[in-house]
Amino acid sequence: MRLSGFATGMDINQMVTDLMRAERMPMDRMKQDQQQMEWKMDQYRQINVKLDQFRTSIFDTILRRSNMMAKSASSSNEQLIKATATASAGEGTFRISEVKSLATAATNASTNEISSGDKIDPTKKLADQNFRDETFWKTGVVNRQVVTVDQKHTNIDLNTELGNPDSVVVRVNGVSYQVVEAFGEGDIRATQVMVNKGTGTDGKDELEFASAVSKGARIEVTDFEEVEGGKDTFTTSEITTYNANGQEVKDTFVITDNQTMNDVIKQMNSSSTGINVFYDAFSDKVSVSRTQTGNYNEGGNEMTFSGDFFSKALSLNNANEQGGTNAVFTVNGLETHRQSNTFTMNGVTMTLQGTFEAGTNSVTIGASTNVDKVMDTIKSFVEEYNELVDMVNEKTGEEYYRDYRPLTDDQKDAMTDREIERWEEKAMSGLLRNDRTLRSGFNTFRMDMYSPVQGLDANTLNQIAQIGITTTNNFRDGGKLEINEDKLRKAIESDPEAVYQLFAADGPTHADKGLARRVRASADGLIDRLSRTAGGMRGRNLNHQFTLGREMNNLEDRISNFERRMQQVEQRYWSQFNAMEKAIAQSNAQAESLFAQLYSGM
Template identity: 35%
Template sequence: MDIDTLVGDLMKAERIPLNKLHQKKQLFEWQRDDYRAMNKLLADLDKFVFDGIFRQATFTKKTVTTSKESAVSVRNISSTSNLSSSIQVHSLAESAYMTSNGSIVKTGETFDPSLTLDSQRSFLAQGFTSNEIRIQSIGKDGVLGEEIPITFEPTKESLNDVINKINNSQAGVVAFFDKATGKFSISAKNTGDIAGGAEINLKGDLLTSALKMDDNNQIAADAVVPTGEQPRGKAGVNASFTINGLKTERSTNTFVINGFEYTLKQITGTGTITVNSLTDEEAIFKSVKDFVDKYNETIGKINSEITEERYRKYQPLSDEEREAMSEKQAEMWDEKAKSGMLRNDSILSSALNKMRTDMYSRVGIGGDGVSDNYDQLAEIGITTSKNYRDGGRLVLDENKLREAIKNDPNAIYKLFTHDSAVKEEQGLARKLRATIDETIKTIEGRAGNSLRTNAQFTLGRNLSAIDSQINRFEDRLIKIEDRYWRQFTAMEKAIQKANSQSAYLMQQFSY
C-alpha cells in the first residue's frame, strides 16, 4: 500500500476545518487593517483642518508693503484688521559688550586656551582662586535676567572649556578669547538698554581678575582709555522710533504692535516710511478650497469603503491553493477576497452622518460674536451636492466665497472655530474635529493601533481566540495523523502476513 498517499489524502479532509479557521483569521486581519486605514484617513483630515482653517493665522493672511523694505519690514502676526501707518527710525537696538582691561597674558609669555587652566596659571598676568563664576545679563524682554552660576575644574578644564560653558548656558552672553591680542570679550545676546543699570554683570575672580574684566559693562564703558584705543565696554541701546506721531522705544529691533511684527533695519532720521496692508484674499480662498477638497476626498474614500462589494465566494487562499495559481491569478483573487471588509459598517456610517450634520448645522447664537451673515456654510458659498450618489460631497461657489472673504474674513474664521460649552453652538471645524476624535477612539476600540496588544481591542481578542483554536486543532491533527499511520502500518503488516500464509498454503497444495 502507498501509505504516504493514503494518509495525505485523509489528512486533507481532516484539515478542512483548520483551513476555515485560517481563512477566518485572515478576514479578521484584513478587516483590522482596513479599519486602521480609515483611522489614518480621519487623522490626516483632522491634522489638515488643524493646520489650515482651524488657525486664525489662516484668515489673517495679509500682504504688507513698506515704502522702504531695506529700512523697515512688517508682517502680520494676528491682526484681523488692515494697517496704514508711518514710522521714523531714530536709532537701532544694540547689544552691550565688554572686553579685558589689557592682555591677560604676562609679557613675554604664551598662553594656550586649549590646555588646562592649572597648567597655564603661571602665564596669566593675574591669578584666580575661585572655581565658580556668575553672569547676569539683559533678557529678551529688556529686563535684567537671573544670575547664572557656572562652575569649572581648573585641573581638568581649559579656558576654551569655560567659554563653551558660558556660551551654552542660560546666561545670555557670548564670550571669546582673542589669542592675537590676549584679550577676553563678553557681549549680550539680547539688545537693549536697562535704564540706570548695566546690561551685563560679572562675578568670580577668573573673570574679574585673571581675565581682567570689569564688574559690569557700564563700568567698562565709563573707563578712561588711552587716546586712539577702543572703549573696553559699551552700554546697550534701545531702538527708538516714531510711529504715527508717537515717539517710543523697544529693547529689540523686532517687536509687535497691534498684531503686526515690525523689524527695524536702518536709521531713517527725518525720513518717513509708510506701511500698508491688504487682506491676502487669494491665500484665504485657497485654504478654504483646500479644506473642501480634502473633506470631499475623505468622505469619498469612506463611502467607497462602506459600499464596496463583498464577494463571499472568494475566500482567502490557503498555501496549497496559492501555489496552484499564477502570481497574477492569486493577486486578482486576493483583490476580490479583500473587497467589502467594511461594507455597511455601522461605525463609519455613523461617522459620516455626524460629519454631514456638523458641516450643515448653524453656528452659535445671537450676541456670541458669530456674524449672523455667516453662521452657516451655505452663506459663504459651500453647499451639499444635490446628487445623492455623492454621499454628502461639498460643492463650492467660488464667487460667493471670494465675496465673503472680502467682506469679513474674521467672520469665516469664527464660523469654523467658534468655541462654546454647548457643542451645538460650536464652530464647524471644532465640531468636525470632535466627531473625528470620537470616531478614531471607537475604531481603536474595535481594531486597535500599532501600540495596542490584541487583548486591548475587539478584533485582537478575536484573533487571539482563533490562534488558540488553531493551536488546539493542530495538536489534534498530529494525534489523528499518528493514529492513521499506526492503523495503516498494522493493516499492511496484517496483509503481508496473510499473503505469506496464502503463499505457504498454495505451496503445500502443489505437492
Template identity: 30%
Template sequence: MRVSGLSSGIDYESIITKMMDAQRVPVDRLKQQQQLLEWKRDDYRALNSKILEFKNLSFDMKLPSVYGSKKATSSDENSVAATGSSTSGVGQYSIEVKKLAKAASFNTGQLGATTGGTTKLSDIGWDLGDDEVATIEINGAASSVTITKDTTINDLVSAINKKSTTSGVKVTYDATMDRMFFNSTKVGANSEIKLEIKNADGAAASQDLTNLLKMTGGTADGVMSSGAVTPTTGGFSVKGVNAEVVFNGGITQQYESNTFTIAGINFTAKNETTGAVQINVSQDIDSVVDKIKNYVEKYNALIDEVNKETSEKVQRNYKPLTDAQREEMSDEDIKRWEEKARSGMLSRDSLLNDGLTKFRRAFSDTVGGLPADQLKTLSEIGISSTNIVGSSISGSYLDKGKLYIDEDKLRKAITENPDQVAALFTKDDAATSGDGVAVKLYDQASALVKQITDKAGTVGSADSSHLIGKDNQRLSEQIALLEIRMIEMENRYYKQFTAMENYINKMNSQGSWLSQQL
C-alpha cells in the same frame, strides 16, 4: 520518520495525507474567514487614520484665530520685519529702533601667544606664583574651571565650553587674531559674563584678570564688548543690552530680545533706525481663503476615499488562498489573486455610509441661532455641492457630496463680512443645530473615529479591545481545537495502518513457515 508499506506494499502515507486533506477543509475555511476579518480590520484602520486627520483639521478650523488672520508690511524690511496675528488691529503704526538687544559679549586684546592655541597660559602672563593651581569662575562657582601652569589656551577654551550649560557662556579662540571671544547664550540686559580668578584656597587672586586678558583698566586696543566692562576683585563683568524702541512716536519700551510683540503685531528688529518705520496691518484675505479651500479639498479627498471603499465590488469568486494553494502559485499570481480577494471589504458599510451622510448634512444645513440678517449657510459664501459660474455648472449627485468653491464669492464674503464667515464655521452652541460647520464636523468625526476604533481597534491594540479582534480570537480558538483533533485523527490512522502491517507481517511469517514444512 515513517516508512510505509514494508509488509503490505501499500503506500498508506499518501492515503493518510489525502484523507487528512479532506479533514483540513473546515480548518481552511476558518482561516479564510480569519483572513477576511484581518483585511477588513486593516481597511477600517487605514480609513480611520484619514478620518482622524480630518478631525484634527476640523479642530483647527473651529478656532476663531483662523479667520482673523492679519498681515503686516514694513516700509523697511531690512531694519524691522513685522507679522500680523488674529489679535492685531487693522491700521497704520510706526516704530523706531533706538537700540538692538545684544547678548553679553566681549573679546580680549591680543594675548601674545607664540604658538596659537597650544601656547601655555603661563607664557602669556598668567603667573600662578607658588599656588600652581587656580580657578576661573564663570558666572559663579558652579561653573568654575581649573587652570595650572601647564594649561594651554585650547585647554581653557574647552573647559569653559564644557560648563556652558551651567554658566551660559561660550568662548572661541582665533589664532589668526590671537584673541578670545566670549559670548553669553542669553540676550538682553539680564545676560551677563562675570569672570573672577581665585587661588587654590578660594581667595581672590592678587592678579587682575583684565590685565591677564590684555584689557588693562578694562579697555585696550581692539577690545570690544556689549556693554561697559566693570572691574571686580580679581576679574570683571560685562552685561548685555536690551532693545529699545519707540512705538507710534511717543511710547518708549525696552525688550530683552530683538523679537517682541506690540499690540498683537510680532516685530523682529534687525538694525537700528534713524527714523520711524511705517507698519501697515490689514486683513489677510488670501490666508483665510487658502485655509478654507484646503479644508474643503481635504473633505473631498476623504469622501472620495470612503465612497471608493463602500462602493467597491465584492469579488465573491476569489477566496483567500490556503497554504496549499500558495505553494502552487508564483508571488505575482498570489498578489493579483489577493487584490481581487480583498476587494469590497467595506462595501455598503453602514457605519461609514452613516458617517458620510452626517458630514454632508453638516456642510449643507443652516447654522441656527444667528441673526436674521447674517450669513447662515456655506452656499451663501460660495461653497456647495453645485457651483454655477456663468454658463458653467460643476457638481451633481454622481459626485456623492463633493463640494465646489466659487472663489470670487468666497473672497467677497470674507472681505465684506469676515466675522459672519467665521461664525459659520466656529459658532459653538448648546444646541447642536446652532453649531458652526467645523464644530459639527469635529464632533461627528470624533464620534466616527471612536466607533471605528471600537470595531477595528488601532495598530498595536489587543484583539480583546475591539469587536473584530474578539471574532478573530474566537476563530483562532476554533482553529486550534480542529487542528488538535486532526493530529489525533492522523495518529489514529497511522496506528491502524501500523497494526495492519503487523498482522500482515505475522501472516507472511506463518506462510513462509508452512511453505518450508510442506
C-alpha cells in the same frame, strides 16, 4: 508502525492523504474565515489611521486662529523698516516719520594687551600663560563637584561638605544660580538655591532648589576658600548686568590656573548675565558685549566687572564701556523708545533697519487679512475631507465576490504568483461593503457639515454654503465638497472672524459648535468605534480587547481543537489500513502454507 501496501500493493499513504484532504475541508474553511477577518481588520485600521490623521490635521490647521485669522504686513520701504503680522494684528496702519537712532548693545574691551611676551594661547592652561599683570592669583582650596540629576526633584545630595555658603557657586547646565539663606519672591525665585548643612545622605550637605531641576541636568558646585599656602591656585571675579525689568543679574566665576582661556570664555558666554566674549589674538585683547541691545540701567553701566582677573588679567575697565542705547523713533506723531530694533505694536512686528530724519522719509506699515493663507487652510481641510470620503466610499461600495475565497496553501502551490495576486485582489474586495459603522459615521459627518451652527449672531455666517462650499452634483461622490473660490474669497475679505467662527465656534452643545469642531468630535467617536471592532488604537492592541480579535481567538481555538481531532482521525485510518495489511499478510501466509502442504508430495 505504519505499513504502506506491503501485502496489498496499494498506495496507502496516498489513500490516507486523500481521505484526510476531505476530512480537513472544514479546517480549510475556518482558515479562510480567519484570513478574511485579518484582511477586514487591516482595512478597518487603514481607515482609522486616516481618520486619526484627519482629526489631528483639523486641530493643527483650521481650528488654529493663527491660520484662519492670518494677517500680512506691508512696508512702504523695507530697506528702512521690515514688518510682519500676527493673527492678533489690527487692520490699521502705522506711519513712522523718523528714526533718530537704532538700539545698540553695550560693549567693552581690554584697554591694553593682556600678555607679556608671547601672546595668549587660548588652548593652554592659564598657569602657562604670560599675563601682563599676574598678581591676581590666590592660593587656597577649590573643590568642584559635578552631579547629574537622575530624576526630576528639588533636593540634591552632594558628595562632600561645603564651606561658607558665601563661597559657593552653583551652576545648572552652565547657568549660575543664586545661593540664598531663604527663598525670595518673584521671578528670581526660580534660579535660587539653598545650601542645607548636614541634611543629605550620611550627613553630607544638600542643595535645595526653589524649583525642581529636570532629569539629566548637569549641576556644577564650586566651593572655594582662600588659604595661605593652599594646594590650589585660583582667582574669583564677578559680572553684574541687568535684565529687562532693570533687576541685577550677577554671576561669580571661580577660575583656576589649570583652566584654559577657552574654558573661561565658554563659562562667561554660557552664564546668565547675557554677555558675549571673545579673545582676539591679533590685538591681544578681549572684547565683551551684551547679547541684547538697549539700555537696561539708566545712568549706569550695563556691564560691571569686578575682581582682579577681569581688571588685571583681562585689563577690563568699567569706565571704558560703550553703553547700550535704545531705538528712538516717531510713530503716528509720538516719539517713543524701544530696547530692541525689533518690536511689536498691535500685533505687527517691525524691525528697524536704519535711521532717517523727519521730512526726508516716511514709512507706512499696514496690516491686512492674509486671504490666500486662509483660503489655503480651508482648501486643505476640504481636500483632506474629500480624500477620506473617497477612501470610505470605495471600501463600502466595492463588489463582493462570493466565489473568491482566500486561497489555501495547496491552491497557492498550483498557481503562479500573478494568478495568486489577481485572485486575492477579488478575495479582498467588498469585505466592508455597505458597512453600517462606516456609513453611519460618514452620514454623521455630512450632517455636521451641512447643519447650521447654532448660537452665532443672527447676522453672521452659520452655514457652509454661505462661504461657497457645497456638495458636488454627482450623487456617486458620496457627499464630497467643492469650493466656489470667488465666493469663499469674498467671505474671507468681508468678515474673516465670521468665517473662523463658522468652523471653530465652541458652544456648549454639538449644534452650537463650529463645523470643523463637530467633525473632529464625530471623527473621534468613529475612531473609538472602529478601534473597538478592529483594534490598533486607543490602547486596544491585544486580540481580547476588540471584537474581531476575540472572534479570531475563538476561531484559533476551534482550529486547534479540529487539528487534534484530525490527528486522531488520521491515526484511526492508519490503524485500519495497518490491520487490513496484517490480515491480508496472514491470509497470504496461510494460503502459501496450505499450497505447500497440498503439493509437497507431487
